[in-house]
Amino acid sequence: MKSVVIIGAGMGGLAAAARLSARGIGVTLVESRDEVGGKAARVVVDGVEIDAGPTVFTMRDVFDSIFEDAGARLEDFVSVKKAEVLARHAWSGEEQGADALDLYADPKRSIDAIGDFAGLEAARGYARFQAETARMYEILNEPMMRGDNVSSPLPLLWRIGLTKFGDFAAMRPHKSMWKALGEFFPDPRLQQLFGRYSTYCGSSPFAAPATLMLIAHVEAMGVWLIEGGINALAIALRRLAEVKGADFRMGQRVTEILLDDAGDACGVRLDNGEVIRADSVICNADPNAIATGYFGQSASRAVKPLPVSKRSLSALVWYAHAETGGFDLTHHNVFFSSDYAREFDEIASGRPPSEPTAYVCALDRSADLKAATAPHGRARNSRERLQIIVNAPANGDAHGDRLSYDPKENDRCTHQMLRTLKRCGLTLEDEMPHALATPATWERLFPATGGALYGRASHGSAASFLRQGPRTRIRRLYCAGGATHPSAGVPMAALSGLLAAKKVEQDHASMRTYHRAATPGGISTRSATTEPTPSR
Structure with missing residues (x-):
């Protein structure tokens, strides 16, 4: 062993x-x-x-x-x-x-709450923000967050698919998070609220890439x-x-x-x-x-x-x-x-x-x-x-x-x-x-x-x-x-x-x-990984 x-x-x-x-x-x-x-x-x-x-x-x-x-x-x-x-x-x-x-x-409750807080345009901006960050998460979840070969953008592009370069660009890696948030939230309080998600990984929203907006979607899930x-x-x-x-x-x-x-x-x-x-x-x-x-x-x-x-x-x-x-x-x-x-x-x-x-x-x-x-x-x-x-x-x-x-x-x-x-x-x-x-x-x-x-x-x-x-x-x-x-x-x-x-x-x-080989006939035994675990 x-x-x-x-x-x-x-x-x-x-x-x-x-x-x-x-x-x-x-x-x-x-x-x-x-x-x-x-x-x-x-x-x-x-x-x-x-x-x-x-x-x-x-x-x-x-x-x-x-x-x-x-x-x-x-x-x-x-x-x-x-x-x-x-x-x-x-x-x-x-x-x-x-x-x-x-x-x-409940995402609809959030949209309604933002509308009550900052107005209809803010609610619409948040709905667009939800869709954009959900897309970011979908693109990066498997190849980036759960994959390991990410020492440069090239392996990531390969995993995403070279035909989906638009998806990679949509994550706005070259735009600051703070500036990107301004596209969705003209109200500075909302810009501040969603900018705070960059601090979840110890970063400033003024220096972090807009890609980190996906953290908001992780929490919304x-x-x-x-x-x-x-x-x-x-x-x-x-x-x-x-x-x-x-x-x-x-x-x-x-x-x-x-x-x-x-x-x-x-x-x-x-x-x-x-x-x-x-x-x-x-x-x-x-x-x-x-x-x-x-x-x-x-x-x-x-x-x-x-x-x-x-x-x-x-x-x-x-x-x-x-x-x-x-x-x-x-x-x-x-x-x-x-x-x-x-x-x-x-x-x-x-x-x-x-x-x-x-x-x-x-x-x-x-x-x-x-x-x-x-x-x-x-x-x-x-x-x-x-x-x-x-x-x-x-x-x-x-x-x-x-x-x-x-x-x-x-x-x-x-x-x-x-x-x-x-x-x-x-x-x-x-x-x-x-x-x-x-x-x-x-x-x-x-x-x-x-x-x-x-x-x-x-x-x-x-x-x-x-x-x-x-x-x-x-x-x-x-x-x-x-x-x-x-x-x-x-x-x-x-x-x-x-x-x-x-x-x-x-x-x-x-x-x-x-290499282990299957043995014809014989008696099958249960794997150790499937033994029941006692509850607390």
């Missing part, structure tokens, strides 16, 4: 572990932390658990296929419900709710709410992989990727000195960690280092347990700044925005999921769990051993965030219990990134072709995770793990010294 060592229990590593173990390949996954999930972890504030990472779950079919591939069902492991409201968006208004807009799972948050999905993937035989080594750090005499990856060395030999290694870490020698100098040639100027956005993230007032929150909420261009100009100059756009995930605001209960049976108070995100520059490693933000800067950023919320109608209690993660926090958790949470920024028409793919320059060493192809985000990170797993399978098949 062939064997694989996977470094890191983020979504990419977990997806690869589930697929490979379901196919009878021996999997050992090594994770430096005590819990799985990578960025999809949890923190405890004021005695309650709060999601620490991504909160938006889309492209459910990616995960359905992972579980089905292992003879199981996603709903056997987690409780998942489709959200009726995709997100609630707010701008400053003269009175509460004057500038608030919901987008819905459905946002799903998971009981227990995205971390519960990570735990489910671990359980699935373990049922299929994967071994998880938690709380152990890989210090070196080992190479054999031929220069091929052959295992890893742990911080306690233990060596784990394997036929292949999948690294679910930012590729720049490999390039900068974090896993040993001999492996650093596997990938190219990422210039600081090419980093994606980082973030300031508040984990709060607070009383709220005024604005009626739903699960996903966005409170916009009054000057979007200035916001991204300040980030590009290395400063946190003085008037930021703030995303608020109100974890307990969902009629579709069970309300969270306090630990130890304590009665719940009027506080609720919030995760609040503000975009920031990826400069968490620019200050040596000092924190990228000192306490005064932390307080200033908190004040600026609260001011945005208040301007849009939402108030939080004074002295709210909270923890704050800065770019320096992300750099400590994910070394060699500077706190960039999405890998390479998707700026310019060629950016999508420059992300690290599953294969590296070292044979049998593969990359996965949100910093690799196809992109950042929960489903994309999982797809990266599936792509890496497929490459492992292909390369293992090519190493066979014989």
